[in-house]
Amino acid sequence: MKLLEEEIRKRGKILPGNVLKVNSFLNHKIDPVLLDKMADEWYEKFKNDNITKVVTIESSGIAMAILVALKFKCELVFAKKGKSSTLGNVMTASIYSYTKEKEVLISIENGYIKEDDNVLIIDDFLANGSAALGLISIIKYAKANLKGIGIAIEKGFQDGGKKLRAEGYRIESLAIVKSMDYTTGTIEFEEA
Numbered sequence: 001m002k003l004l005e006e007e008i009r010k011r012g013k014i015l016p017g018n019v020l021k022v023n024s025f026l027n028h029k030i031d032p033v034l035l036d037k038m039a040d041e042w043y044e045k046f047k048n049d050n051i052t053k054v055v056t057i058e059s060s061g062i063a064m065a066i067l068v069a070l071k072f073k074c075e076l077v078f079a080k081k082g083k084s085s086t087l088g089n090v091m092t093a094s095i096y097s098y099t100k101e102k103e104v105l106i107s108i109e110n111g112y113i114k115e116d117d118n119v120l121i122i123d124d125f126l127a128n129g130s131a132a133l134g135l136i137s138i139i140k141y142a143k144a145n146l147k148g149i150g151i152a153i154e155k156g157f158q159d160g161g162k163k164l165r166a167e168g169y170r171i172e173s174l175a176i177v178k179s180m181d182y183t184t185g186t187i188e189f190e191e192a
Helices: 002-011 023-027 032-046 062-072 130-141 160-166
Strands: 013-015 019-021 053-057 075-081 090-097 102-109 118-126 145-155 171-181 186-189
Touching: 002 023, 002 032, 002 145, 002 171, 002 186, 023 032, 032 062, 032 118, 032 145, 032 171, 053 062, 053 130, 062 075, 062 118, 075 130, 090 130, 102 130, 118 130, 118 160, 130 145, 130 160, 145 160, 160 171
Parallel strands: 053 075, 053 118, 118 145, 145 171
Antiparallel strands: 013 019, 075 102, 090 102, 171 186
């Protein structure tokens, strides 16, 4: 998605350790017009898949995912991080958070994803695939149908996308970073 690539170049910041900071428009301070256009893109890509549930992880995926769920006129379920006293019987997975540099337990209350659901995962980043794999394990446990994974920014130079595609999962990334250089501040995207 050229618009997203332009916004990443204009407002994103490359930090040491292959970190791409997009807090100023995507996942802390949010540009709702951009997110709405991103939701339109995912809707077009998955409109024939009878999506009945959108799933994400708190908190940075929620804003995007709610707009996608609105396009599909379906519910959004987000996995909570850590333990919550308000959750009853839950489905869980352990994921590695690269921003927090530790293992994190994610959980979704039993019954929130059903066997007859056609699920679309939406997330802001795909790097090594840990978050997506955690959500996939919960969706499999619920015996729901995973129709695909919508990613805002995929780090194509890391192995998450390759690994998930090799396992047969449909990944629709709106921007795929081919390379980025902290010292020069340059970023290159893969051609769509």
